Amino acid sequence: MAIIVQKFGGTSVGSVEKIQNVANRVIAEVEQGNRVVVVVSAMGKTTDQLVSLASEINPHPSKRDMDMLLTTGEQITISLLSMALQTRGFDAVSLTGWQAGIRTEPIHGNARITNIETKNVQEHLNNNKVVIVAGFQGISENNEITTLGRGGSDTTAVALAAALSAEKCDIYTDVTGVYTTDPRFVKEARKLYSVSYDEMLELANLGAGVLHPRAVEFAKNYGVKLVVRSSMEEEDGTIIEEEVSMENSLVVRGIAFEDQITKVTVCGLPNELHTLSTIFTTLAKNNIDVDIIIQSSLDRDGSNISFSVKTKDVENTIYVLEQNKEKLAFSHIEQESKLAKVSIVGSGMVSNPGVAAEMFHVLATEGIHVKMVSTSEIKVSTVVDEGAMVKAVEALHVAFKLGESEVQKVNV
């Protein structure tokens, strides 16, 4: 019998009714003759409530105590889901992270999984039980309760799937799959039958955080087949795996975009070896996320460095830079807001040097000025005026024929 791992996030288990709905999904898989491991997150707002309770007591609680506090959230969900299955006659067993053998680094708040001792889970599966595992949590060598940080439940599910050699890992979420672009903006957007791990990583922001990049990396490293699908709709999802099928003939597989981008330019920097590293180390230390970086050619007045940040972070970015003006030795800072990033993604473009040129051509034909460019092996990103964002996406969606390919039946 095949082992299937299912993962349900916080919104999918946010109420008694939703937990009953999750039970339906589990039962459907059991009735197909599969052995099922279910990984769940804390119910909807539980984590936020616990965080707020903690902040009333201690504005800077230790990470160990926060792990102790927050892991109760998933423990509540696993017990309730087990009750929901049992009341309908299905044998189930709820396991905390440590009971499921999820071993992690001895780090609180953001531990990585080091190993999974599957003995306990395997025994329960062999006894024909549905095994329900608390996501996001594990245990360190010295028996401390740890958490995996952001995307933790996704990572728990993928790691269990890898350790159990599961047939696949179904990630149930509030979207029906991964799309060529955001269907809320572009009505021609089409659900993809399958994407590769790398494409998924680049398209991550298309699905409104549908799957944490860390879990995708994990799945890629262990060859775990992922399926992103809706917890509410009866609809095929999108497969994420290494070998992408026929549809792979498409060079560009999706268009990601994001507004509220600001371009910051630090001008008149000294032509020194460590300038670049000093600037971005300073920003990183202050938790400022920098996206595209461009270093313009040097001239006798020193060099300029431009980078893009989320507009909400601009104020803090300027503040941090000005605080370090003496050390960084720049002359002044320029900024341009109301920008957007539009990216084309596709593993096929590695062997297609003309893809970037095609993108620029399409944008130029539409009269859209490109302010910044950044490329990777499977992605070309451009920064354009915010007002031109949707027009750019629509034009690229047509030009790269993303609306045309038929959605294939997902046999998973």
Added chain:
Amino acid sequence: MAIIVQKFGGTSVGSVEKIQNVANRVIAEVEQGNRVVVVVSAMGKTTDQLVSLASEINPHPSKRDMDMLLTTGEQITISLLSMALQTRGFDAVSLTGWQAGIRTEPIHGNARITNIETKNVQEHLNNNKVVIVAGFQGISENNEITTLGRGGSDTTAVALAAALSAEKCDIYTDVTGVYTTDPRFVKEARKLYSVSYDEMLELANLGAGVLHPRAVEFAKNYGVKLVVRSSMEEEDGTIIEEEVSMENSLVVRGIAFEDQITKVTVCGLPNELHTLSTIFTTLAKNNIDVDIIIQSSLDRDGSNISFSVKTKDVENTIYVLEQNKEKLAFSHIEQESKLAKVSIVGSGMVSNPGVAAEMFHVLATEGIHVKMVSTSEIKVSTVVDEGAMVKAVEALHVAFKLGESEVQKVNV
């Protein structure tokens, strides 16, 4: 350095403010130069809320799932108390039941503690940390999360005190100690300096459930010195230990009482060997708690058996008896409601055969008719009219000089 175990129940940790107050109590003990282990329950209504959530999903959840669900309550409290101590500069570590080495029988919902592996707790104490342990919970041999049932947190505290050879176990509660009788009814009621374990067991209902009998038994078996004291008031409490000091010269040490009692008489029973056992087995199977039992002398029409129950249980008692009328072969049932139980308690009465006689004399002098009597080595219970209850208690309080002895300073 002495080890002190402190236990705080659900009402003592029911809010952020109350948790801060508990932190004060802990800090006071640390500043006295003691090593402190704190055992806490779930916050106020948390357990009720979780039970209600479960009942929405499954009216008969498995005990294993309920243990999984409810143990999150104490886990939340330990993390918050640890945060409260750390924000005030005191090093603390929160431990779940299993992390604190509380090993139990492999039973869910009502497990007994089998052993405590104190290594982890000891290490943290040696590192000058306040150790905060989740009450009510443990772990079985096969790594299942278990709970200890009613009075579980009291039992955790006493068991830890025994295993750590603690100097004492302070039970913080919403009363200031154990009284000679209920001060809400008898203004002469006086707080006792100390009582013995057996007296505490008999006086249990004086303190409105101040301490679970199971924890008292445990303390008695391991010679753990208990102190019952208020979590809100700065006042000495009552010591519970085997050797009671000078005050022990008092024969009667407390007067317990309880209203809403009904006397039920099953009439015309056959004079057979198994009659008594059959009746009370039948009642027990239906979860009916019977208190005083009197078998009246046999005559040619068969025997009568009287017993007292709480008035709220009468309807169910009669129903169960009538359902089994054929098997029990009685003729009819009589009942008398609006009764109360008044008991005198004191280990000194073992060697004072006149104590019961003195009690009856006092009641007779007050014109109070005694309906039922039951005696144990350290207690004499009488059932009287509900309307005479307080008068009986007041008269006995005076007659046995309970208001006269001075409260001694509690050096604990």
